[in-house]
Amino acid sequence: MIEILGLLQCNSRLTAKEIAIMTGRQEEEVKMIIERLEADKTIIKYFTLINWEKAGVERVNALIEVKMTPQRDVGFDSVAERIYRFPEVKNVYLMSGAYDLAVFIEGKTMKEVALFVATKLATIENVLSTATHFVLKTYKQDGFIFEDRETDQRLVIQP
Known part of the structure; x- marks a missing residue:
């Protein structure tokens, strides 16, 4: 159950089939676990994290x-x-x-x-x-970095 919650927290768009493959469980078992977690309010809501600045919305x-x-x-x-x-x-x-x-x-x-x-x-x-x-x-919200600037972190070696 904890493993399923962790996977959904990282990506709420995962299907029961994908979670079953990742956890080694049966798809129907995963569906039942998720339904139970939703019913008892362990899973409260699914949401999408949006960079409103990039969408041009002032907030x-x-x-x-x-x-x-x-x-x-x-x-x-x-x-x-x-x-x-x-x-x-x-x-x-x-x-x-x-x-x-x-x-x-x-x-x-x-x-x-x-x-x-x-x-x-x-x-x-x-x-x-x-x-x-x-x-x-x-810069970062809910564990997600908004503007990840990939830079070369290697040390410069000069002869």
Whole structure:
């Protein structure tokens, strides 16, 4: 099962037949395992990683550090839930260290992101402060290098 998950994480377009060949299992067994993993939400979603810059689409991504006061009996969960329900929010992580939540959002412009932070995020009860960091360029995402410049790594030897 773990081997199948690893293969699908690297390439979600693999067919059950291809996975069966790679793992030495029967195709029907692989299909049943994948169906079970989808049903129990171990496999949550399949997606395609797109280089939007190459597609000519302007997008602004930002990491927002959020400091907050945990709530009695629920800790950070209820505030995190309010935050992750916004459609602009792509990822939310509870963090150790200087801030409590790492919130990744996407907008069309820097102004749109700034307005989201000022009017929606910072106004939530128990949010103490935010710090916004804009992504200027993506080099690697989800293990994939966006612009792999193949260069000759051999040492130059001179006589």
